[in-house]
Amino acid sequence: MTDLEQDNFQPWFYSEIVREHFFHPQNFLDHDLELDKYNAMGRAGSPACGDELRVWLWVDENDERIKKFYWRTFGCASAIAATSMTSVIVLEGEGMTLAEARAITPQQIMESLGGLPTRKIHCSVLSDKALRDAVNDYYRRTKQFDKIEPEATRIVDPIARVTDKDIEEAILSGAKSVEEVAQKTGVRLNDPRVGQEAAQLVKFYLEKYQG
Amino acid sequence: MKQRQVYLDYAAVTPTDPQVLEVIVDVEQRGLGNPSSMHAKGKVARDIVEASRKTVADALVAHADEIIFTGSGTESDNLAIQGVARVHKTHGCHIVSCATEHPAVLETLRHLQERLGFEITLLEVDGNGKVSADQVKDAIREDTILVSVMYANNEIGTIHPIADIGRVIDKYRKQNKTIYPLFHSDACQALGALDVNVEKLHVDLLTINSSKIYGPKGVGALFVRRGVKIAPIQFGGLQERRLRPGTENVSGIAGFAKAVELAGQCQKKEVRRLTRLRDYFIKQVQTKIPNTRLNGHKSERLPNNINISFLGVEGEALLLYLDAQGIFASSGSACTSEKLDPSHVIMALGVPHMVAHGSIRFTLGRFTKKKDLKYVLEVLPPIVKRLRSMSPIKVNES
Numbered sequence A: 001m002t003d004l005e006q007d008n009f010q011p012w013f014y015s016e017i018v019r020e021h022f023f024h025p026q027n028f029l030d031h032d033l034e035l036d037k038y039n040a041m042g043r044a045g046s047p048a049c050g051d052e053l054r055v056w057l058w059v060d061e062n063d064e065r066i067k068k069f070y071w072r073t074f075g076c077a078s079a080i081a082a083t084s085m086t087s088v089i090v091l092e093g094e095g096m097t098l099a100e101a102r103a104i105t106p107q108q109i110m111e112s113l114g115g116l117p118t119r120k121i122h123c124s125v126l127s128d129k130a131l132r133d134a135v136n137d138y139y140r141r142t143k144q145f146d147k148i149e150p151e152a153t154r155i156v157d158p159i160a161r162v163t164d165k166d167i168e169e170a171i172l173s174g175a176k177s178v179e180e181v182a183q184k185t186g187v188r189l190n191d192p193r194v195g196q197e198a199a200q201l202v203k204f205y206l207e208k209y210q211g
Numbered sequence B: 001m002k003q004r005q006v007y008l009d010y011a012a013v014t015p016t017d018p019q020v021l022e023v024i025v026d027v028e029q030r031g032l033g034n035p036s037s038m039h040a041k042g043k044v045a046r047d048i049v050e051a052s053r054k055t056v057a058d059a060l061v062a063h064a065d066e067i068i069f070t071g072s073g074t075e076s077d078n079l080a081i082q083g084v085a086r087v088h089k090t091h092g093c094h095i096v097s098c099a100t101e102h103p104a105v106l107e108t109l110r111h112l113q114e115r116l117g118f119e120i121t122l123l124e125v126d127g128n129g130k131v132s133a134d135q136v137k138d139a140i141r142e143d144t145i146l147v148s149v150m151y152a153n154n155e156i157g158t159i160h161p162i163a164d165i166g167r168v169i170d171k172y173r174k175q176n177k178t179i180y181p182l183f184h185s186d187a188c189q190a191l192g193a194l195d196v197n198v199e200k201l202h203v204d205l206l207t208i209n210s211s212k213i214y215g216p217k218g219v220g221a222l223f224v225r226r227g228v229k230i231a232p233i234q235f236g237g238l239q240e241r242r243l244r245p246g247t248e249n250v251s252g253i254a255g256f257a258k259a260v261e262l263a264g265q266c267q268k269k270e271v272r273r274l275t276r277l278r279d280y281f282i283k284q285v286q287t288k289i290p291n292t293r294l295n296g297h298k299s300e301r302l303p304n305n306i307n308i309s310f311l312g313v314e315g316e317a318l319l320l321y322l323d324a325q326g327i328f329a330s331s332g333s334a335c336t337s338e339k340l341d342p343s344h345v346i347m348a349l350g351v352p353h354m355v356a357h358g359s360i361r362f363t364l365g366r367f368t369k370k371k372d373l374k375y376v377l378e379v380l381p382p383i384v385k386r387l388r389s390m391s392p393i394k395v396n397e398s
């Protein structure tokens, strides 16, 4: 058998940090969590490939710092590593405050991971999104409604001003293809970047709502 | 200590057989000329190409002049489909094919449809990934110039009834006193495993490929039945009856011929051996791991193909955990695809996205031993279990 680690050819696709977190994920939930062990839950899904992520937090009610961060993810190596890394960042020291946690960006996670391949970037936006969802959930549970920040919708087409929500609504109101969605929303399919993203969203919502 | 390595991705590419390697090195070392040159070194090179052509033709029970050497299976598919389209579009612009074809066929057809105004009918497959001869019969129209159906699927191993389809087409042509539609089949995965006698299959064009049968990469061939007209898709020389101009890859072609010869010699025994290993592995996985799904036909499948979905697990993660244990396989998960699309083959079976997501293809080959599979069977269940424990999606324990 040949030795794959020779001549400077790399047998691994991702960074070493990703490898570490992928094979030794931190804080993932490997047991069933009892209800009193967490006081916030959040979720996110990737429209691009149909992946799914859930986080459970335990927030100390006195200083509102995150003391526990459990997660489960159904996704690729970078999704797993990104979630693991997010949990480590959040729990560092005495744990992040909710405001700090909210401010985590995908860029930050990606940098801590030593970079991700371009087509994998969408996986790293899942964990911070799920985290923000959980923060909102905490405020909801503690009745601090004024602190809830609804997840900003994402602009898909900056010129025609079409968001992911618009696309979702178009599907909900009966559109069955990208073309029909374009008719309803005005999203410009002739822009390749816009078109590609719109197509992915359409696919995702079609599967979500029409099986 | 070196890690144990188990290569189970033979459908992607096969390692070059040592005997093939010897032939290639030998031809290269002779320092031959260009087969088109009018001198001794050129003549010997030409003789090698022609002897190889004869070997490949014999394996298909074809005439040597019916074999065109190309640069890959993909190129052969392109030459077959575009070559027919260019010549025969005056008769009609309709082509029938199948939803689970290799991208070499599907993308070529899409090009014809989007750029050149052809009309393409893609037949749907049943839950096992099969099309029937009746479906083909019903799809043929007066303006159908070509039917292209792969012999066996590269992802799920399902074997299509090519001989039946060929007979149906033959009958249609006789009844209607026409030469249309022509019939092409991509047999890249079938060569070395199934009967590729072009008479029995009733095909007009057949794609084969060296890199799937322990031959060198970058060599393929297209069988073009005598009397069937196709046009070249590249220009610049007289080689391969003008259908594939360019200086011949002499050592590669010789290596391909050697690979064809070796495959023929051991085919019967090897098919029996692999079928047994395949069925053993599938059964073991199904008893050791809950919530799996075999993709493709149970028995009408390639002897070396195993495609199983581990529900609730994402394929890339599973692949990379296996990779870390020295086990090399492939997956139909969207996460492993450049475009983040799940496998079109598995989706064509009419199953939920999750099935494609968790699908792993293990393809066996000449150097696969039972003890290799035993090793995989030891390593696989705990990995699946671990990834399932990390996933928020729970599948019903059955």
Ligand code: FES
Pocket (backbone or CB within 6 Å): A046, A049, A050, A051, A074, A075, A076, A077, A078, A079, A120, A123, B334, B335, B336
């Ligand atoms: S989770 Fe699907 S590509 Fe990363």
